[in-house]
Amino acid sequence: MLNDTSGFISEEDGTIKVRSCAWSPPGDHPVGCGVILTVKDGKVVKVEGDPTHPITNGRLCPRCLALDEVMYSPERIMHPIKRAKEDRGKDKWERISWDEAYDMIEAKVRDIWANWGAETIFTLVGTGRECTLYAPVYGPAVMNTPNGNSTAPFSGQACYGPRATISNYLLGSGYPEMDFAQYFPDRYDNPQYEVPRYLLIWGKDPIYSNPDGFFGHSVIDIMKRGTKLIVIDPRVTWLAAHADYHLQLRPGTDAAVGMGMIKILIEEDLYDHEFVNLWCYGFDALYERVKEWTPEKVQKVTWVDPEQLIGATRAFATNKPSTALWGVALDQSRASTQAGMCFLDIIALCGYLDVPGGIVLSKPTSFIGQWRYDMSNTLSEEMAAKVIKDPTGKYKLFNASAAMGGVQGDTLLNYLEGELPGFRDDEVPFKLRMCWMFGTNPLACMADQPQRWYKALLPLDFIVVNDIFMTPTIMAVADLVLPLSTFAEHNGLVTPHFGRNTHMIGAMNKAVEPIDTKSDLEILIDMGKRLRPELWQEFDTAEEFFDQKLQATYGFGYEELCNDVVRQMPFHYRKYETGELRDDGQPGFQTPSGRIELYSMLLPVVDEDPLPYFEEPEYSPYSQPLGVVFEFPLVYTTGGRNLCMFHSEHRQIPSMRAMHKDPLVSIHPQTAEKYGIEDGDWVTIETPLGKCTQKAKITLMVTPKLIHLEHGWWFPEQDGEAPNLFGVWDANANNLIPHESVGITGYGAPYKNGICKIYKAEGPKG
Amino acid sequence: MKYGMLIDYAYCTGCLSCEISCRKEHGIPLDEWGIKVTSFGLDKLDGKWSWDYLPTPSTLCDLCEDRRAAGQKAACELHCLANVIEIVPLAEIGKRMEELGHRKVVAYLP
Numbered sequence: 044m045l046n047d048t049s050g051f052i053s054e055e056d057g058t059i060k061v062r063s064c065a066w067s068p069p070g071d072h073p074v075g076c077g078v079i080l081t082v083k084d085g086k087v088v089k090v091e092g093d094p095t096h097p098i099t100n101g102r103l104c105p106r107c108l109a110l111d112e113v114m115y116s117p118e119r120i121m122h123p124i125k126r127a128k129e130d131r132g133k134d135k136w137e138r139i140s141w142d143e144a145y146d147m148i149e150a151k152v153r154d155i156w157a158n159w160g161a162e163t164i165f166t167l168v169g170t171g172r173e174c175t176l177y178a179p180v181y182g183p184a185v186m187n188t189p190n191g192n193s194t195a196p197f198s199g200q201a202c203y204g205p206r207a208t209i210s211n212y213l214l215g216s217g218y219p220e221m222d223f224a225q226y227f228p229d230r231y232d233n234p235q236y237e238v239p240r241y242l243l244i245w246g247k248d249p250i251y252s253n254p255d256g257f258f259g260h261s262v263i264d265i266m267k268r269g270t271k272l273i274v275i276d277p278r279v280t281w282l283a284a285h286a287d288y289h290l291q292l293r294p295g296t297d298a299a300v301g302m303g304m305i306k307i308l309i310e311e312d313l314y315d316h317e318f319v320n321l322w323c324y325g326f327d328a329l330y331e332r333v334k335e336w337t338p339e340k341v342q343k344v345t346w347v348d349p350e351q352l353i354g355a356t357r358a359f360a361t362n363k364p365s366t367a368l369w370g371v372a373l374d375q376s377r378a379s380t381q382a383g384m385c386f387l388d389i390i391a392l393c394g395y396l397d398v399p400g401g402i403v404l405s406k407p408t409s410f411i412g413q414w415r416y417d418m419s420n421t422l423s424e425e426m427a428a429k430v431i432k433d434p435t436g437k438y439k440l441f442n443a444s445a446a447m448g449g450v451q452g453d454t455l456l457n458y459l460e461g462e463l464p465g466f467r468d469d470e471v472p473f474k475l476r477m478c479w480m481f482g483t484n485p486l487a488c489m490a491d492q493p494q495r496w497y498k499a500l501l502p503l504d505f506i507v508v509n510d511i512f513m514t515p516t517i518m519a520v521a522d523l524v525l526p527l528s529t530f531a532e533h534n535g536l537v538t539p540h541f542g543r544n545t546h547m548i549g550a551m552n553k554a555v556e557p558i559d560t561k562s563d564l565e566i567l568i569d570m571g572k573r574l575r576p577e578l579w580q581e582f583d584t585a586e587e588f589f590d591q592k593l594q595a596t597y598g599f600g601y602e603e604l605c606n607d608v609v610r611q612m613p614f615h616y617r618k619y620e621t622g623e624l625r626d627d628g629q630p631g632f633q634t635p636s637g638r639i640e641l642y643s644m645l646l647p648v649v650d651e652d653p654l655p656y657f658e659e660p661e662y663s664p665y666s667q668p669l670g671v672v673f674e675f676p677l678v679y680t681t682g683g684r685n686l687c688m689f690h691s692e693h694r695q696i697p698s699m700r701a702m703h704k705d706p707l708v709s710i711h712p713q714t715a716e717k718y719g720i721e722d723g724d725w726v727t728i729e730t731p732l733g734k735c736t737q738k739a740k741i742t743l744m745v746t747p748k749l750i751h752l753e754h755g756w757w758f759p760e761q762d763g764e765a766p767n768l769f770g771v772w773d774a775n776a777n778n779l780i781p782h783e784s785v786g787i788t789g790y791g792a793p794y795k796n797g798i799c800k801i802y803k804a805e806g807p808k809g
Numbered sequence: 810m811k812y813g814m815l816i817d818y819a820y821c822t823g824c825l826s827c828e829i830s831c832r833k834e835h836g837i838p839l840d841e842w843g844i845k846v847t848s849f850g851l852d853k854l855d856g857k858w859s860w861d862y863l864p865t866p867s868t869l870c871d872l873c874e875d876r877r878a879a880g881q882k883a884a885c886e887l888h889c890l891a892n893v894i895e896i897v898p899l900a901e902i903g904k905r906m907e908e909l910g911h912r913k914v915v916a917y918l919p
Contacts, residue, residue, distance in 0.1 A: 089833070092888050101887045105829045108888065250822045250890070260890040263820050267892075279851055281822055284858035686824050686890075698832065701839050702825055743851045 050552050050606045058083045062093050062608045064537045064549025067172040067482070068511045068529050069113045070689030071106065074098070074253045075537030075549030077609070078107055082554050087111055087531050097228055097611060098258050098547070105687045105699060112696045113529060118759065119511055120526040122559045128522055131501065132765030136524075141561070147523055149573050151505045152186050155476055162429035163476040165450065166191035169483030170202050170690065171255070173530070173551075174509065174563040175541060176411050178481035179449070184418040184578050185571045189430035190475070192419055194449030196456075196485035196496060199785035199792030200441070203255060205374040207543060208440070208790060209383035210407075213640050215633030216624055217405040217543035219387070219396065221366045223261035225539075225546035226403070226614030231268060235616065237400035238268045240362035243355075244282055245275040245386060246297060247370025251684040254370065256539025256546075262368075273355045275300060276372075277680050278709070278744045278751055288355035291746065294680040295376040295660040295796030296345040301385020302333040302655055303341035304356045308392050309333070313360035315394030322619060322631070323391055325642020325653070332654040344657065344665075346748075360393050364400035372795055375682070377658055377784055379791025380440075384643075384655040391639045397617050404618060405544040406633075410596045412542035419448065421578055429472075431458050434465025438789030440649035453491075453783035453792075459499035477505045480521075481563060484514040487771050488691035488755040491780040491792065492732070494772065509563055512695060515771035518763045525566055528557035534586055534605070535562065546612055548597070550605045564588070651787050661784040662730065662797040675730060675798040677714070681752045681776045682795055691755035706756040706774040708737040710801070711747045715739065718801055725804040728752060730797055733778035736804045750801060752776045754794075773808050811899040811918075812872050814883075815906065816864055819913035820891045823848060823862035827885035827894065834876070834884035835869065843869040844885055861913065864894065870919040872896050 052060040059082045064075035077096020081089035090110045092101035113119070123144035124136040155163055164186045168178040175193070182191015199205070210216055221242070227233035242265065249259035262282065266272070272286035275297070283289045292300050308314045309330050319326055338349035359365050367390050373382040395401035408416060432442050433454045441451045450458075457463050459475060468474070478500065483489060490496040500506065500520045508514075508521045517524055535551030561569075564585045571579040582588045590601040597610070604610060615621075622628040631637035635644040643653040659666040664678065687699040694700060708726050720726055722741040727734050728750065737752055745751050756774040763769045772778065779799065785792045823846050831843035844867065850860035864885070873883035877896065881887070886894045897905050899918070906914045 091884075094882070094887065100892075101882070102890045102892065103826060103830070103888045104890060105825050108826060108829045108833055111833075250824070260822070260824075260892075263822065263891045267820060279858060279860075281860055284851060284860040686826075687829075698829055698839060702828070743853065 050550065050608050058088070061552050061554035063530070063552040063554065064096075064609060065107050066530050066535065066537045066551060068527050069106065069110070070172055070692040072171040072254055073173075073256050073537050073539050073541060074258050075539060075547065075609070076103055076107060076258070077101070078103065080531055080554040085555055087114060087555055093608070097230065097609060098225060102260065104253070105702065106689060106693065109696055109698050110529070110531060112698060113511070114531060116512070116695065118513065118695050120513060120524055123523070123525055125523045126521070128504070131520055131522070132518065132768070134518070134764050141559070144523060144525060145569060145573065148507060148570060151477060152574055156187070159476055160429075160473055161187040161426065162190060163473050164188040164190065165194060165455070165475055165478055167194055167196045167478060167480045167483055167485065169195070169481065169489065172482040173535060174482040176415065176538070177563045177567050179415050180418045181479060181481070181567060181570070184421050185567065185574050186479075187422065187426060187575060189422055189427050190450050192449035194455060195452055195489060196483060197452040197489045197792075198491035198780065198782060198794070199379070199790055200452055201374045201379065201790070201792040201794050202371050203374065205379040205790040206369060206383050208788075209380055209387065212643055212645055213384060213387045213634070214396075214404065215407070217407045218255065218540050219390065219402045219404055220257060220540065220544045221261070221368050222400055222403045223258070223265065226611060228611055231264065235399055237364055238265055239270050239364055239366035239400040241273055241359050241365035242270050243273045243275070243359050243365065243367035245367065245369045246372025247368050248276070248280045248282065248684060249368060249370070250282065251686050255541070256544070257368070271358075273359055277749055278683065280744070288351050288358060290347045290351050290355055292345045292347050293678060293796075294372070294749075295378070295663065295793060296657070297373055297376060297382035298378045298385055298655055299336065299341055299344045299657040300347055300352070301382060301389065302336040302657065303338060303347075303352055304389055305329065305385065305392065306333045306336050307338070307353055307356040308360055308389065311357065313357060314392040318394030319392060322638050324636040324638040324640050329388060329641040329654060332656070364395055364398055365393070366395065366401055371682070374791060375794040376796055377660060377786050377791050377793055378656075380651060380786050380788050381655040381657065387639070388641050388655070391641065396639070397619060399616055403544065403614070404624060406624060407543060409542045409545065411536070411538060411592060414592060418578070421575075431455065433457070434470075437650075437787070440646070440651060440787075441789030443649055451789045453785055456496060456499055456782060460495070476503060478503055478507070480506070480508045480516070482509070484510070484516045484691045486516045486519055486768070487514065487757045487775065488777070491777055491794075492782045493775060493777050495782065509566065512759075513763065514691070515757050515763070515768040519765060519768050526560040528560040528562050531555060532557035532560065533562035533565065534589070535564070536589055536604075546614070548593070548604060548610050548612070550608050552605050552608070649788065660793050660796045661781060662793065664798060667798065671731065672798065675800050677799050677801060678749050679728065679730075679752060679779070679797055679799045680749065680795045682754045683751055688755070691757060694757060695759035706737040706753045707740040708753070708801070709740050709742050709745045709751040711743065711745050711749070712741050713747045714750070715741045718803070720801070720803055725807055726801050727804040728779065728799050728801050730779040730799045732781055735773065735775050735778045736807055737774050750799070770808070812896050813899050813902050814866060814870075814872060814917040814919065815895045815897045815902060816915050816917070817893040817895075817909050817913070818861055818863045818915060819911055821846070821862040821864060821893050822891050824890040826888040826890055827864050830884040830888040831870070834873065837869060841869065842867055863915070866917050866919045868919070872919065
């Protein structure tokens with residue numbers, strides 16, 4: 044069986060080479076990079092890139108190359124472990140069997156069903172990992188609770204959700220992605236493809252992040268073929284240093300930059316008249332709205348040089364085709380919806396949607412996304428109505444039609460804390476009692492004001508976490524840990540963009556036995572069959588599930604996929620002309636007007652303005668009283684990536700940590716001199732809300748008015764027990780992030796913009 | 810035939826895949842190195858930003874002789890995310906440098 048197929052190759056020396064597509068665990072987004080895993084005596088002894096993979100062509104980043112260190116780390120959790128509730132925060136774990144772990148969960152859930160109601164259970168999910176496909180199903184289809192789905196321990200669901208949702212509203216489509224010839228087997232050589240003349244990179248550093256299904260170094264591929272860059276970023280990233288234009292904005296002012304660009308496009312008559320006439324709705328209203336945003340006004344608000352703004356807008360619009368990327372920075376401000384609208388308006392006005400060398404589109408959900416949606420709709424009407432919402436009625440968009448549903452993150456923390464009007468103990472119909480977490484370590488990453496989340500989670504009766512390593516969150520609050528298998532130890536699928544613009548389906552081929560670990564999907568199926576068996580009749584294993592879903596959607600089976608490893612999807616351009624973007628098969632877009640809505644007909648229904656506008660961040664040099672601005676004179680941004688770590692993961696992997704030892708705060712040389720800070724000094728960053736301590740990196744990447752902090756830091760080498768919890772409070776950038784400073788929609792939170800002061804610290808603990 | 814390592818470092822992004830893939834291929838411990846990336850910049854030169862990364866092989870580099878004998882690319886050459894490393898016959902290095910057509914190319918003969 045293993046012989047003579049391309050997925051599994053037996054070598055003469057007795058080893059087996061398994062070709063596969065990488066996802067997670069360990070942490071990664073669904074790019075599905077091609078790997079060849081060499082297996083000897085049941086162990087992965089080598090990880091190499093797969094030269095035959097159509098997207099990555101053998102290239103791999105450090106995290107996959109160090110996969111063996113993750114799989115065989117002495118610190119990895121290899122068996123289910125439990126701990127008495129009174130021992131939370133203590134290293135008092137006891138190894139148990141899967142049967143005992145499953146029995147514990149089943150007994151607890153049934154007890155809650157009988158005595159408190161299923162709605163008192165909630166789930167939490169992290170970002171980007173394989174579990175994002177399956178975690179949303181655990182709440183409704185296993186535990187019968189509406190308070191699960193894609194709920195994240197996160198203010199403003201400030202990652203991907205805002206961009207995916209505004210794309211739904213304005214374009215009626217899935218995620219608009221840069222055309223890197225990803226749908227074509229012959230890639231950039233395909234005769235239909237055109238190399239973009241300019242690439243606008245907005246709020247993203249894709250060569251170090253590979254987000255959502257986009258292979259970041261595709262940017263380098265097209266640069267080599269002649270593409271020039273326009274970068275909108277507060278930092279001089281490597282890409283910005285290599286760009287023709289760099290709009291170095293104050294973080295959080297993206298919408299103001301965008302409106303300035305739209306004004307130039309219209310007033311200089313640079314937009315695509317034919318495309319706008321045929322396919323866009325609300326042009327005049329949009330123009331009225333942006334009229335006031337002169338380059339001078341844009342500069343005053345955003346700090347962007349008018350010459351760069353004008354030059355970049357002209358270059359982007361007049362060099363056809365050009366393409367664009369938008370990043371998580373657009374999600375991480377209060378005005379995320381408006382920033383996203385500006386981005387979509389600009390690419391629409393230029394006519395770059397679904398054209399060769401532009402931005403490719405697809406329908407919003409497909410394949411497993413559809414199954415996930417169907418499984419989320421398995422609650423009775425009565426139970427579905429018990430979903431937790433803000434008592435004042437705000438966040439209508441999030442609560443009515445979020446691209447990734449669940450409880451709005453700020454609302455959840457408010458509910459757990461029980462202090463706001465409408466959420467006090469005597470005002471709520473039920474108290475939350477149990478939480479199950481997937482692919483998330485909120486105390487180190489995601490949770491705004493993480494110490495508040497810690498206190499809010501502690502009173503729960505029962506907390507289960509699926510993970511591969513001990514984390515500060517597990518040590519702090521978990522009662523039961525289910526150990527996950529890595530992508531080399533289970534069968535799976537990789538769907539770039541989580542099904543929202545899927546240029547390929549990749550096989551995740553199991554190379555070695557998982558010992559005593561399981562995948563998120565295997566656990567889901569096992570527990571689904573125990574708790575709501577009526578919903579889980581159609582298949583018994585993950586492989587049967589994949590086979591049925593693939594056959595139904597694409598007409599080929601899982602074994603074929605495993606052998607082929609990658610199947611690229613059929614594609615053609617200008618689908619709005621051929622009716623493939625609408626459910627009724629008519630030309631146009633899946634929006635109320637049938638066109639791209641520069642003026643949104645739906646947003647007013649959920650209390651949001653139909654047009655973009657600018658809202659000053661809550662903590663900015665212009666929104667706070669002078670006394671506060673005087674005390675906190677610097678602007679900070681956060682979250683720049685490095686390739687050897689995925690958010691809060693990889694801190695205990697020796698070769699990865701050797702590449703990036705400490706949390707680094709980037710400070711301009713002038714600023715460092717002013718505050719008496721030298722390269723390598725420990726520096727405390729303090730805001731009106733909290734502080735953290737990181738090591739100084741003196742660099743011109745930031746301006747004298749701006750510093751940049753890294754996120755997700757904790758120290759596996761330190762004491763894990765409470766109160767230290769692996770030092771999770773010391774370097775944590777989220778200590779600075781306000782709770783519930785979010786947009787009207789419930790989306791967007793200022794993880795990347797605020798004001799601070801800095802001073803030299805005695806040591807790493809400040 | 811003798812070979813050299815050509816690096817089109819105009820596009821090197823400092824991803825460090827060369828360092829780790831070399832380490833894994835040759836079993837090099839963490840306190841030694843087979844290839845190392847150095848950052849030049851970020852600086853402002855004559856009013857323009859300048860930021861280059863440059864990988865340099867050490868004496869431990871044998872251009873992955875065994876891999877290439879088996880018809881594979883060198884570990885760093887295969888995994889480099891920006892595709893900037895090529896193992897080229899010595900006699901062709903000058904020609905290949907000219908083909909790349911810009912200034913930021915180096916050749917090593919480890």
